[in-house]
Amino acid sequence: MPRISVAQRRSDFINAAVEVIAVYGIEGATTRRIAEQAQANLAMLHYCYDSKEDLFADVYDFVAGKFREVLKDSDPHANLADTARQLLRGVMECYLESANFAAATLELISWARRQHGDRGIAVYDQALETARTALRGATSDHPVDAETIDQIAYVIAALADGFALNWMTYGDRSAATEQMEIAVSVLENWLTVRLGSSPAAL
Amino acid sequence: MPRISVAQRRSDFINAAVEVIAVYGIEGATTRRIAEQAQANLAMLHYCYDSKEDLFADVYDFVAGKFREVLKDSDPHANLADTARQLLRGVMECYLESANFAAATLELISWARRQHGDRGIAVYDQALETARTALRGATSDHPVDAETIDQIAYVIAALADGFALNWMTYGDRSAATEQMEIAVSVLENWLTVRLGSSPAAL
DNA sequence: GGCGAAGTTAGTCAGCTGTTCAAGACGCGC
DNA sequence: GCGCGTCTTGAACAGCTGACTAACTTCGCC
Numbered sequence: 528m529p530r531i532s533v534a535q536r537r538s539d540f541i542n543a544a545v546e547v548i549a550v551y552g553i554e555g556a557t558t559r560r561i562a563e564q565a566q567a568n569l570a571m572l573h574y575c576y577d578s579k580e581d582l583f584a585d586v587y588d589f590v591a592g593k594f595r596e597v598l599k600d601s602d603p604h605a606n607l608a609d610t611a612r613q614l615l616r617g618v619m620e621c622y623l624e625s626a627n628f629a630a631a632t633l634e635l636i637s638w639a640r641r642q643h644g645d646r647g648i649a650v651y652d653q654a655l656e657t658a659r660t661a662l663r664g665a666t667s668d669h670p671v672d673a674e675t676i677d678q679i680a681y682v683i684a685a686l687a688d689g690f691a692l693n694w695m696t697y698g699d700r701s702a703a704t705e706q707m708e709i710a711v712s713v714l715e716n717w718l719t720v721r722l723g724s725s726p727a728a729l
Numbered sequence: 730m731p732r733i734s735v736a737q738r739r740s741d742f743i744n745a746a747v748e749v750i751a752v753y754g755i756e757g758a759t760t761r762r763i764a765e766q767a768q769a770n771l772a773m774l775h776y777c778y779d780s781k782e783d784l785f786a787d788v789y790d791f792v793a794g795k796f797r798e799v800l801k802d803s804d805p806h807a808n809l810a811d812t813a814r815q816l817l818r819g820v821m822e823c824y825l826e827s828a829n830f831a832a833a834t835l836e837l838i839s840w841a842r843r844q845h846g847d848r849g850i851a852v853y854d855q856a857l858e859t860a861r862t863a864l865r866g867a868t869s870d871h872p873v874d875a876e877t878i879d880q881i882a883y884v885i886a887a888l889a890d891g892f893a894l895n896w897m898t899y900g901d902r903s904a905a906t907e908q909m910e911i912a913v914s915v916l917e918n919w920l921t922v923r924l925g926s927s928p929a930a931l
Numbered sequence: 932g933g934c935g936a937a938g939t940t941a942g943t944c945a946g947c948t949g950t951t952c953a954a955g956a957c958g959c960g961c
Numbered sequence: 962g963c964g965c966g967t968c969t970t971g972a973a974c975a976g977c978t979g980a981c982t983a984a985c986t987t988c989g990c991c
Contacts, residue, residue: 530938530987530989531938532936532937533937551843552755552840554755554756554757555756555843559979568938568939568940569980569981570940570941570982571937573982574937574938579980630842633835633839634839636898637839639898640832651898678911681895681908682911684894685892685895685908685912686887687891688891688894689886689887689888689889689890692853692887693853693886696841697850709883712919712922713884713915713916714915716918716919716922717919732967734967734968735967738968760950761948761949769969770969770971772952772969772970773968775949776968776969780950781950932991934989934990935988935989936987937986937987937989938985939986940983941982942981942983943982945980947977947979948977948978949975950973951972951975952974953972953973954970956969956970957966958967958968960963960964960965
């Protein structure tokens, strides 16, 4: 068996942690299970990371980074409604691609909420803020009021999260694909009415 | 200190379990913590319940029952759109009333999903089915096709779950109240278009 | 050959888990 | 008062699992 660099190992551990968190939950994500999933020795984990907490910090960053990635690369030339649709679709496709990623994300959000206080709400909050930024970017030449941006971001988040929960629960890919379209049409219809009186949005 | 009946104690333990699950997660919901929350001795728990599993079965029933309660008492004379709106509002108000109930429910759903196989998806599935039944009831005199009912139930569930996640994360009651109205308007606009070509629905 | 990075084995030890038991305290009919 | 069944408790049990580590071996490169 070939030797693997620490950097690669770290990445393996992060991916393994996501899988284990999805399957066993945060509390069930033990060092043993993560090591096993990464096909590495338990001691290897502590060779790459000083502590479990350090690994989890990286997992956190990984998930937040993935959201940033998905939400950032929206077409800059699209209008507000198109951008919103793209954001929603992007997130849902990302969930659909990996049910484990979706599950781990929800697990992390729940877990973060429990550690009330400090920076508990980071994953959810960061994703929402990234979405807001993208929406603002789509209206840079004709600014839309902050409240509207907030509302659109909220609806996108709600529809995406609701989608994730259903998809995770049933694991039915074909149903999820249809529900993705429904979610998009729900967003579209609302946006049409919500932005209807504001010609600047289109 | 007055003596308390076993029946009352059981009820106390169930409520305590919901609180503890919301705060510490399913895996963190230990017998000790639940007993403490219920202001009872640890041995008392095993005096009322043979095992922790027995208690959790009751917690499960309690949550499912609450959903049934909320979803069942919708106005039988309302049309489909009104019924849908009432269902969504009912669930969101129920969540808003107790953030811990909302948190515990999501925790239970996540947990149930992990026990893949058998009846893991019960809470989510039962709630969805109850909603479908209520929707069907609203169209008993002019039946709507099953697919439409399914889609409406899905959108209600998604909006309610997305609402719950946001409300749980931020714990901002005034924001949640506004988001409740947004969710309702999102549902309404979609329903108008979705059912627009079907005069029987109104 | 030597040296450092990668990998392993076999633990340590603390903490917490669900559960039980023996014993005591209350309340109520007699 | 006396029983008696229903509550209530502190203390313990036995076992598991958690994160983490020290000491050792192997690989690959200069």
